[in-house]
Amino acid sequence: MTSLSTHVLDTVSGRPAQGMKIMLWSADALLAEGETDADGRLRAFPTLEAGAYTLAFHVAAYFRAQGADLPDPPFLDVVPIHFGVGEGGHYHVPLLASPYAYSTYRGS
Template sequence: MSGFLTTHVLDTARGCPAKGLKIELFRLSGNGRHLLKTLVTNDDGRTDEQILPASEFEIGEYELVFHAGAYLDASGTPPESPRFLDIVPIRFGMSEAAHYHVPLLLSPFGYSTYRGS
């Protein structure tokens, strides 16, 4: 089995998928990070393509950056200045060629993630 990476973002405050949320994927190495890809979630809160398909998969350390503040602004969540949550970075390692699913459950004042399936 080849490895690949996916995500799913759910807006738990509104009870719906987080449509239109910008996500960036970085590969970490040493003290640096390299931007690999930028995607936006679709109507189902997923990306239209795998974030990291099998053809690009490498074991290593990565960071997904979820632009929560811009999504919350666009979704009509009452604004605050500054937003409690703006950028949500999730750093994780992929140690085997497998399906890694890193979902984000998001609200204006909290979030959670886990290794999904």
């Protein structure tokens, strides 16, 4: 089995993105959802089998809650990151986000 973690950095403020909703999906089911903590992290994920998954980061709702004046519809609303995991080990999938750009990578 494989473990998963994530964190989000708000690149507008240069701080962890506390309170961003994140959902974890398999091909056919919602596996977990929650909000990032004060460190911008979400750790409450189930162990994963090898396969394909999607993390959905609710970027627009987070930035609106921070007082950002976003257009309707926002340029970025929910940012999906589609990724695959092999058997065993740990996968860390961080997101660096602003209302108009994002970046991700496989962390440690």
